[in-house]
Amino acid sequence: MARxxxxxxxxxxHREYSVxxxxxxxxxxxxxxxxxxxxxxxxxxxxxxxxxxxxxxxxNSCIYLAIWAEGKTILTLEGLSDKKGAISDIQQAFIDxxxxxxxxxxxxxxxxxxxxxxxxxVASRDEIRKQVAGNLCRCTGYDKxxxxxxxxxxxxxxxxxxx
Amino acid sequence: xxxxxxxxxxxxxxxxxSLRKEHPEALVLAGGSDILIQxxxxxxxxxxxxxxxxxxxxxxxxxxxxxxxxxxxxxSFTDVVMHPLIQKHMPVLGEAVExxxxxxxxxxxxxxxxxxxxxxxADSAGTLKAYDAIxxxxxxxxTRVLPYAQFNLKPGKVDLRPGEILTGIRIPKAxxxxxxxxxxxxxxxxxxxxxxxxxxVNVRLTDDKMSIDRLRIAFGVAAPTPIRARTAETxxxxxxxxxxxxxxxxxxxxxxxxxxxxxxxxxxxxxxLVEELARRATITSIEKAGGKING
Numbered sequence: 001m002a003r004x005x006x007x008x009x010x011x012x013x014h015r016e017y018s019v020x021x022x023x024x025x026x027x028x029x030x031x032x033x034x035x036x037x038x039x040x041x042x043x044x045x046x047x048x049x050x051x052x053x054x055x056x057x058x059x060n061s062c063i064y065l066a067i068w069a070e071g072k073t074i075l076t077l078e079g080l081s082d083k084k085g086a087i088s089d090i091q092q093a094f095i096d097x098x099x100x101x102x103x104x105x106x107x108x109x110x111x112x113x114x115x116x117x118x119x120x121x122v123a124s125r126d127e128i129r130k131q132v133a134g135n136l137c138r139c140t141g142y143d144k145x146x147x148x149x150x151x152x153x154x155x156x157x158x159x160x161x162x163x
Numbered sequence: 164x165x166x167x168x169x170x171x172x173x174x175x176x177x178x179x180x181s182l183r184k185e186h187p188e189a190l191v192l193a194g195g196s197d198i199l200i201q202x203x204x205x206x207x208x209x210x211x212x213x214x215x216x217x218x219x220x221x222x223x224x225x226x227x228x229x230x231x232x233x234x235x236x237x238x239s240f241t242d243v244v245m246h247p248l249i250q251k252h253m254p255v256l257g258e259a260v261e262x263x264x265x266x267x268x269x270x271x272x273x274x275x276x277x278x279x280x281x282x283x284x285a286d287s288a289g290t291l292k293a294y295d296a297i298x299x300x301x302x303x304x305x306t307r308v309l310p311y312a313q314f315n316l317k318p319g320k321v322d323l324r325p326g327e328i329l330t331g332i333r334i335p336k337a338x339x340x341x342x343x344x345x346x347x348x349x350x351x352x353x354x355x356x357x358x359x360x361x362x363x364v365n366v367r368l369t370d371d372k373m374s375i376d377r378l379r380i381a382f383g384v385a386a387p388t389p390i391r392a393r394t395a396e397t398x399x400x401x402x403x404x405x406x407x408x409x410x411x412x413x414x415x416x417x418x419x420x421x422x423x424x425x426x427x428x429x430x431x432x433x434x435x436l437v438e439e440l441a442r443r444a445t446i447t448s449i450e451k452a453g454g455k456i457n458g
Contacts (some may be wrong), residue, residue: 002170021170024199044200046355051267057241060267063199065165067172068216112266133354134265 008069010035011079019066025059026050028066029076037077037107041136048135051108052076058112060134075114077107090117090152097148101139109135113149120160123153165199166208173213176220179328180303182213187325189213193237193276196268221275221330224248230336236275236329241266243274243287253334255344259290259363262348265355275329278314281321281388288389289363290346293381295338299331306330315388341367342377343452345444349436351427359428360384362440366448373454374403378445380412385420385437392419395441404454409442416441 002021009015010033017032026043029035029052038061041049045063052061053075080088090110093099100106109132116123116131123131128149129142137145171189173179182189189211192198201207215221221237224246232252234243240260243249249257260277263269263286277285296311303326311332314321323329344365350356361383367376378399380392395415402408422433449456 020164021172022165022167024165027164044203045196045264045268045271048265048267054270057270058267059270063195064271065170065195065199065214065216067170067214070217115266130354131266134267 004067006066006070008071009073011074011076017066021065021067023066024062025052025064025066025069025074026061028069029061029074033076035076035078039104039107041104041108045134046136047105047108048112048132049105049108051111051135053111053114056115058115058134075111077110080110089155090114090148093148093152093155094145097144097151099140099144099148105135105137105139109137109145109149113152116149117153117156119153120157122157123150125150128153165202166205167202167212168209169211171211171213173215173218176215176218176301176328176330179213179215179218180301180326183328184303184326186211186213191215191279191328193273193279194239194271196264196272197276197280215328226252227333230340232334232336232339234274234332234334236279236332237273238275240264240269240272240274240277240287244269252339253290253294253344255346255363255365256287256290256294259346259348259361260287262286262346262350262354268355274332278311278332279321279323279329281315281317281319283318283386283388284358284361284384285389286348286358286361286383289361289381289383290344291332291334292389292391293344293363293365293379294334294342295379297333297335298329299333300327301330302326302328312391318387343367343448345447345451347440347444349440357427358384360422360433360436360440362437362444364441364444364448366445366452366454368404368449368452368454372404372452373458374401375399375408375449376401378412378448380416380441380445382416382420382437382440385422385433387421387423390419392416392441394419399445404449404456404458406457409445409456412445413438413442 039049041047045060050062192212192214244257277287342365346363348361395412398411398415424430
């Protein structure tokens with residue numbers, strides 16, 4: 001089958017991969033990029049476990065062709081850690097709030113929440129729910145996940161105001 | 164890995180049209196939120212695809228010189244929701260497509276794909292029908308213009324001939340100007356769900372805001388394809404804003420639809436929804452227009 005070279009930026013690093021044109025972005029990121037935070041859950045865009053940010057917006061990488069990533073800037077959960085490998089505030093909030101049980105959905109939820117936690121206006125719980133409506137969790141009952149996102153958003157806004 | 168036989172990647176619309184002519188069996192792949200899933204399900208396994216996703220000339224929303232609103236087919240649902248021209252001139256379209264799937268699906272799904280699929284439940288379809296959208300369809304032979312009203316031939320089948328690609332969706336100024344609209348999607352869940360029934364209404368009141376100048380109403384999942392309810396519309400023309408008007412629209416709509424029983428809902432329940440959603444969407448549209456019922 002035909003192959004293509006895909007050039008893109010993944011977690012701040014310029015990457016070039018040779019991919020089968022039939023590959024999904026999740027195939028490329030997990031298989032060639034070794035980014036195991038991306039989960040193959042449903043593989044049909046319903047569960048959100050494979051969510052990554054493409055040019056700042058959340059996408060299901062399972063229903064996105066790898067060749068479409070040409071020239072794009074991609075962020076996965078691995079890209080949230082700092083240079084020393086310390087986890088980010090949103091990841092810590094998921095731990096503190098008990099928003100992680102089996103953990104399979106967690107990377108997807110965290111990536112889907114980024115547009116909310118990076119914005120300057122306070123989001124209501126309803127808005128947070130809407131932002132993560134494309135992600136499924138079978139363990140937590142969602143409340144703790146919403147708590148973790150809400151807490152991080154408030155914390156970040158306070159930090160910005162303190163500056 | 165997707166089970167795709169051949170994948171063609173045109174670099175321009177012109178090249179895409181040539182590929183359409185050369186490979187009439189190949190499907191046009193826009194955002195892929197239907198086609199890629201059907202490949203996974205096996206329904207479309209082994210198909211040939213022409214991916215137009217990278218063709219930025221088919222993206223974007225703008226206002227033409229005569230005030231016509233032009234939506235390019237690869238505009239994502241998120242693009243439609245966020246675009247200032249939609250928010251200003253046709254906010255109901257954003258309100259409708261904001262109810263599709265979840266954020267990830269709205270980022271990848273396109274408005275062109277939504278209507279070219281030809282399904283009756285497409286959330287953008289009712290509103291585009293109710294606004295008399297006009298489609299621009301291109302082929303190597305040239306461009307033809309087709310009212311969206313004539314586009315759906317039967318469930319899942321639209322009037323796109325071999326060699327053709329949808330290149331534009333237009334809403335004339337006379338269609339959106341001074342209209343106030345409301346869309347209701349009735350579904351079992353608030354996200355990630357297909358409409359059990361949907362209704363899109365828009366009204367233009369007379370200058371004194373005492374009666375209807377023009378009312379347009381369309382439904383999704385009330386017939387094999389998205390449809391306008393012409394009886395309801397005719398009965399509303401020139402009608403004063405009162406209870407009788409709302410009843411005429413709601414009852415009129417019943418004579419225009421032909422829902423069926425599916426695993427989602429029975430025909431009887433859908434008929435009930437047709438009447439009730441028509442009523443509610445009409446009342447809200449009139450209120451948004453500044454009209455008072457029984458005022």
